[in-house]
Amino acid sequence: MFNKVYLVGVGLINASLAKDLKRYQLAKTIIGVGRDSQRLAKAQALDIIDNYQLLQDCNVSDADVIILGVPVGKTGDSLALLKPSLNPRSLLTDVGSTKGNVVQAAEEVFGELPARFVPGHPIAGSEQSGFEYAQEDLFQNRKVILTPTENTDEAAVQDIKKMWLATGAQVEEMTVGQHDAILSATSHLPHMVAYTLVNYLGERDDASSIFNFAAGGFYDFTRIASSDPTMWVDICKANKDRLLESIDGFSNCLNELRSAIDKQDGDVINALLKQAKHLRDASLLK
Amino acid sequence: MFNKVYLVGVGLINASLAKDLKRYQLAKTIIGVGRDSQRLAKAQALDIIDNYQLLQDCNVSDADVIILGVPVGKTGDSLALLKPSLNPRSLLTDVGSTKGNVVQAAEEVFGELPARFVPGHPIAGSEQSGFEYAQEDLFQNRKVILTPTENTDEAAVQDIKKMWLATGAQVEEMTVGQHDAILSATSHLPHMVAYTLVNYLGERDDASSIFNFAAGGFYDFTRIASSDPTMWVDICKANKDRLLESIDGFSNCLNELRSAIDKQDGDVINALLKQAKHLRDASLLK
Numbered sequence: 001m002f003n004k005v006y007l008v009g010v011g012l013i014n015a016s017l018a019k020d021l022k023r024y025q026l027a028k029t030i031i032g033v034g035r036d037s038q039r040l041a042k043a044q045a046l047d048i049i050d051n052y053q054l055l056q057d058c059n060v061s062d063a064d065v066i067i068l069g070v071p072v073g074k075t076g077d078s079l080a081l082l083k084p085s086l087n088p089r090s091l092l093t094d095v096g097s098t099k100g101n102v103v104q105a106a107e108e109v110f111g112e113l114p115a116r117f118v119p120g121h122p123i124a125g126s127e128q129s130g131f132e133y134a135q136e137d138l139f140q141n142r143k144v145i146l147t148p149t150e151n152t153d154e155a156a157v158q159d160i161k162k163m164w165l166a167t168g169a170q171v172e173e174m175t176v177g178q179h180d181a182i183l184s185a186t187s188h189l190p191h192m193v194a195y196t197l198v199n200y201l202g203e204r205d206d207a208s209s210i211f212n213f214a215a216g217g218f219y220d221f222t223r224i225a226s227s228d229p230t231m232w233v234d235i236c237k238a239n240k241d242r243l244l245e246s247i248d249g250f251s252n253c254l255n256e257l258r259s260a261i262d263k264q265d266g267d268v269i270n271a272l273l274k275q276a277k278h279l280r281d282a283s284l285l286k
Numbered sequence: 287m288f289n290k291v292y293l294v295g296v297g298l299i300n301a302s303l304a305k306d307l308k309r310y311q312l313a314k315t316i317i318g319v320g321r322d323s324q325r326l327a328k329a330q331a332l333d334i335i336d337n338y339q340l341l342q343d344c345n346v347s348d349a350d351v352i353i354l355g356v357p358v359g360k361t362g363d364s365l366a367l368l369k370p371s372l373n374p375r376s377l378l379t380d381v382g383s384t385k386g387n388v389v390q391a392a393e394e395v396f397g398e399l400p401a402r403f404v405p406g407h408p409i410a411g412s413e414q415s416g417f418e419y420a421q422e423d424l425f426q427n428r429k430v431i432l433t434p435t436e437n438t439d440e441a442a443v444q445d446i447k448k449m450w451l452a453t454g455a456q457v458e459e460m461t462v463g464q465h466d467a468i469l470s471a472t473s474h475l476p477h478m479v480a481y482t483l484v485n486y487l488g489e490r491d492d493a494s495s496i497f498n499f500a501a502g503g504f505y506d507f508t509r510i511a512s513s514d515p516t517m518w519v520d521i522c523k524a525n526k527d528r529l530l531e532s533i534d535g536f537s538n539c540l541n542e543l544r545s546a547i548d549k550q551d552g553d554v555i556n557a558l559l560k561q562a563k564h565l566r567d568a569s570l571l572k
Contacts, residue, residue, distance in 0.1 A: 123499060143498075143499055145499070172499075174495075178492070178495070181492060182492055182495050182496055182499050183499070185486075185487055185490060185492075185496050186487065186496050186499055186500045186504055187504070189483070189486075190483060190504060190507050190508075192540070192543055192547075193479060193483060193540070194507065194562075195543070195558065195559050195562040195563075196536060196539045196540045196543055196558075196562070197475070197476060197479060197536060198562040198565050198566045199539050199543075199558060199561055199562045199565070200471075200475075200532075200535050200536045200538075200539040201471055201472065201565075202561065202562070202565040203535075203539070204471060204535065206464070206467060206468055206471075209460075209464070209468050210468055210471050210472050211565075211569035212429075213409060213429055213431070213458075213468050213469070213472055214472045214569070218472055218473070218476060219566075220506050220507075220509060221476050221480065221506075221507060221509075221510065222476075222566050223506060223507075224507065225562045225563060225566045226563050226566050226567055227559075227563070228563075229556055229559035229560045229563055230556070232555075232559050233552050233555045233556045233559065236547045236555050237547075237550050237552060237555075240547055240548070240550060243547060244544065244547060244548060246486075247540065247543075247544050247547075248544075249486050249489075249490065250482060250483060250486045251537065251540065251541075251544075252486075253482045253485050253486040253489070254478070254479070254482045254533065254537065255537075257478055257481070257482055257485075258530065258533050258534075261478075261522045261523075261526055261529060261530060261533075262526070262530060264523050264526060266519050266523060269518075269519045269522050269523075270515055270516070270519045272481065272482075272485060273481050273515035273518050273519065274515045275485055275488065276480075276481040276482070276484040276485045276488070276511045277481075277511060277512050277513070277514075277515055279484050279485070279487075279488040279497075280484045280505075280508050280511045280512050281512055283497035283500070
């Protein structure tokens with residue numbers, strides 16, 4: 001049980017975690033830290049946090065654990081503002097969607113990755129953003145990836161792992177590089193594809209008919225295109241190389257299918273569609 | 287109320303329609319017509335159809351209405367087998383996902399589009415196929431598009447329209463060309479994108495980790511990649527030109543985003559993602 005938990009950034013993920021930390025009696029006091037006192041006051045009024053501090057003059061020296069939940073491009077700025085009051089005994093972790101740039105930002109601020117900083121990423125969320133959409137049990141049966149480096153204190157990793165396990169999550173460790181490669185394919189690429197699909201439909205001459213006749217499946221398919229642009233601009237910049245690789249790999253596969261359609265080659269089209277159906281159906285059984 | 291309804295092909299759509307025709311007392315007797323007597327016997331055992339005939343020696347002369355629900359590439363073959371016993375007074379319609387090739391197939395078999403043939407397409411369904419997945423009220427609040435030509439008898443259009451309205455659908459008319467262009471963008475393209483995304487992930491070196499760490503959103507996003515390949519090969523071939531146009535338009539948009547990511551141009555990335563979010567959120571309000 002943590003005595004004091006500081007949430008730096010009180011968005012969907014950190015607010016959902018706050019709910020679980022309270023319900024499962026994992027935290028006594030939860031302090032929100034951010035830049036917007038009105039938003040923080042609202043989160044307090046909703047009982048998501050017990051009280052709050054402004055990031056620019058925060059004092060986190062009594063923290064058991066500090067959880068960063070800011071757009072990944074704001075990691076460095078946030079850590080620099082935490083640094084003056086940071087107690088080296090405090091656990092530090094984050095919930096960002098990219099890990100390479102988070103580790104790099106921490107190294108830039110502290111000279112090296114602090115031993116008690118455990119980079120993390122819960123694979124959960126929704127296209128909605130803001131603490132108003134916080135959900136209890138958001139992490140139940142979801143994967144949380146921790147990416148400790150050789151600098152990271154093993155006891156710190158175990159403490160962060162215990163916290164996530166208590167929310168019902170499954171915790172796995174991998175390297176920063178593995179994380180960013182895998183997520184570029186499973187999450188970042190699909191988001192770019194969904195945003196692009198909507199933009200393409202919107203720029204067509206028959207756009208108004210198109211949105212009128214879109215089937216239910218279209219809305220499922222493009223749900224993630226309603227995700228927060230600010231968060232995703234940061235992810236695009238932070239994971240640029242891996243994401244470009246994934247976009248290019250995807251484009252090559254689309255060209256292969258395009259070419260088979262162009263040639264009316266039913267056998268190749270059939271083989272490609274069957275392979276995809278088989279892969280997806282099999283992956284669901286895992 | 288129809289006395290005798292013939293369903294040529296008893297798949298998800300026709301079987302779901304059969305359920306509604308019975309529940310809403312729109313059909314007295316429903317006869318399945320197909321190529322596989324075992325499947326037809328099973329559909330009869332499940333009370334989806336009252337009895338059945340094999341397509342190769344069917345007699346549909348007493349039909350009030352004949353509803354074609356076969357993969358769109360089988361339209362010509364099916365119509366040729368119906369032709370000998372077809373009563374010119376019978377209503378004829380179909381539920382195919384493409385309309386240009388269906389009309390063309392009918393013109394080839396009959397010399398011109400029969401006056402009582404009303405090409406149609408209910409925008410409903412799921413990634414599942416087969417009458418086992420038939421659902422009551424599948425068409426409730428869904429759009430059904432009818433694409434009559436100048437050959438089509440207006441009374442026939444009104445009768446088919448009434449049938450769909452009785453299932454709770456909204457019926458709209460447009461030209462064959464408009465239908466195929468719109469659907470290439472709202473349905474055919476997203477299916478190709480989803481199939482391709484799964485294939486790309488499957489061919490990566492880290493494919494096994496990828497499917498292990500895919501988030502819930504990934505399964506929503508790729509749900510349509512579990513659709514029936516046979517049906518989709520036919521759609522690709524039938525709507526080739528429009529589909530290639532849609533794939534190319536999408537690829538251009540993806541390249542625009544790719545280029546902004548490559549340049550780390552946050553303003554352009556942000557503008558593109560915001561535009562997509564705005565378009566999707568606005569289209570949901572309609």
